[in-house]
Amino acid sequence: MKYVAPSSAEEVSRILVGENGISKILAGGTDLLVQMKSGLIEPDLIVDIKKIPETKEIKSMDGGFRIGAAVSGSEVKDHTGLNRLVPGVVEALDLIGSTQIQGRCTMAGNLCNASPAADCVPALAAVEASANIVGPKGNRKCKIEEIPISPGKNSLKQGEFIVSIDIPDRPPHSSDAYLRFTPRTEMDIAVVSAAVALSLTKDGVCENARIVLGAVAPTILFVEDASETLIGTKLDEVSLQKMSDQCEAACNAISDKRGTISFRTEVSGVLAKRAAKIAYKRAGERS
Amino acid sequence: MSQLHIKSNVNGDDVEFLCEPEETLLEVLRDRLNLTGSKEGCGTGDCGACSVTMNGKLVCSCLVLGVEADNSKINTIEGMADGDKLHPLQQKFLDHAALQCGICTPGILVAAKALLEKNPSPSETEVRYWLAGNLCRCTGYDKIIRAVMDAAEEMRG
Numbered sequence: 088m089k090y091v092a093p094s095s096a097e098e099v100s101r102i103l104v105g106e107n108g109i110s111k112i113l114a115g116g117t118d119l120l121v122q123m124k125s126g127l128i129e130p131d132l133i134v135d136i137k138k139i140p141e142t143k144e145i146k147s148m149d150g151g152f153r154i155g156a157a158v159s160g161s162e163v164k165d166h167t168g169l170n171r172l173v174p175g176v177v178e179a180l181d182l183i184g185s186t187q188i189q190g191r192c193t194m195a196g197n198l199c200n201a202s203p204a205a206d207c208v209p210a211l212a213a214v215e216a217s218a219n220i221v222g223p224k225g226n227r228k229c230k231i232e233e234i235p236i237s238p239g240k241n242s243l244k245q246g247e248f249i250v251s252i253d254i255p256d257r258p259p260h261s262s263d264a265y266l267r268f269t270p271r272t273e274m275d276i277a278v279v280s281a282a283v284a285l286s287l288t289k290d291g292v293c294e295n296a297r298i299v300l301g302a303v304a305p306t307i308l309f310v311e312d313a314s315e316t317l318i319g320t321k322l323d324e325v326s327l328q329k330m331s332d333q334c335e336a337a338c339n340a341i342s343d344k345r346g347t348i349s350f351r352t353e354v355s356g357v358l359a360k361r362a363a364k365i366a367y368k369r370a371g372e373r374s
Numbered sequence: 375m376s377q378l379h380i381k382s383n384v385n386g387d388d389v390e391f392l393c394e395p396e397e398t399l400l401e402v403l404r405d406r407l408n409l410t411g412s413k414e415g416c417g418t419g420d421c422g423a424c425s426v427t428m429n430g431k432l433v434c435s436c437l438v439l440g441v442e443a444d445n446s447k448i449n450t451i452e453g454m455a456d457g458d459k460l461h462p463l464q465q466k467f468l469d470h471a472a473l474q475c476g477i478c479t480p481g482i483l484v485a486a487k488a489l490l491e492k493n494p495s496p497s498e499t500e501v502r503y504w505l506a507g508n509l510c511r512c513t514g515y516d517k518i519i520r521a522v523m524d525a526a527e528e529m530r531g
Contacts, residue, residue, distance in 0.1 A: 090395035120437045121418045185507020190431040273506040
């Protein structure tokens with residue numbers, strides 16, 4: 088196995104294109120090293136992206152933020168601006184692993200690993216985040232929900248990698264929330280999860296809503312009809328119930344040791360409702 | 375692939391070593407630098423027995439490649455006591471009998487030290503959440519938490 092740590096994104100892309108064997112990007116390594124240890128993958132080349140300055144920074148951008156692909160969970164958690172703009176994204180990321188894992192794990196890694204139960208991915212999709220991708224044909228931007236395509240597979244092409252994630256500014260009276268169900272309080276993987284991002288008028292009427300479910304389909308699920316149900320409402324019980332039913336209808340879950348299809352389906356609606364209420368309260372408090 | 379030449383700083387001492395690209399920092403610490411205080415429990419980042427700090431951040435050294443330690447500052451359990459004088463956390467672990475077999479202890483001490491540097495007055499809940507990634511199969515955790523709380527109090531003076 089070879090190890091390289093280039094200092095520019097373009098160089099990474101060139102090296103990736105030139106490698107005929109299995110190449111893997113290393114940022115936090117909290118998935119990669121575990122997969123190597125278990126023998127699941129045996130890379131011929133590891134490309135460490137942490138020497139590229141832009142992967143290590145959180146930059147303010149027109150009211151939003153650009154988060155480098157190697158920025159760790161704990162750095163995001165300690166960032167005042169991100170906590171204010173997207174508390175749901177921060178709380179989702181904070182649920183991943185232990186303090187030790189938080190010191191290394193990254194949003195971009197969580198995204199590329201393409202688990203349907205990835206915690207920060209529904210939360211990022213709810214706030215319309217996007218990934219900045221560098222590749223042999225230049226740079227491109229991609230919506231978060233278009234990166235994972237099936238469990239463990241992402242849509243990145245040969246030679247491409249994510250260099251940063253953009254979270255755009257949110258209008259006044261906007262906020263988000265993320266909830267997941269796990270049998271334990273800590274150190275577990277979501278059985279079901281729901282992220283909700285809302286924008287309200289100053290009178291508390293919902294103007295924009297995005298509801299994204301996790302772990303109930305092969306990829307995260309943006310539930311468009313359920314999101315539209317909340318628009319024009321103040322999240323009254325009837326609308327919330329309709330939204331919850333629509334979430335359940337959208338589920339395409341599996342049964343496994345962590346939960347059955349019927350359990351996951353029912354809980355998706357419950358979590359979506361609860362997350363919507365939290366996001367609504369937060370949005371009302373944010374000027 | 376030939377071995378890579380890495381320069382790092384461990385517990386305040388500049389060190390140089392050669393390592394294979396696939397070697398973990400834990401393997402480098404234990405097998406090349408003879409710092410065997412960091413333990414391998416699971417090797418997959420679940421148990422925390424290999425906890426060290428890297429540039430001030432608490433990490434599992436089994437989930438870091440040795441080559442990533444290039445130009446970085448690593449602190450391990452071996453750097454915790456000041457000569458023969460134990461760190462307050464170490465002394466409190468003895469006073470409270472917060473260990474039995476001792477395999478998890480170095481990792482827990484390193485993790486607890488990182489917590490108290492960030493937050494000198496943690497609540498019991500904060501201590502329990504911070505140490506959630508350090509598994510102990512002997513003590514039932516209660517004495518560990520008491521020892522950390524007591525050490526925090528003493529260190530605040």
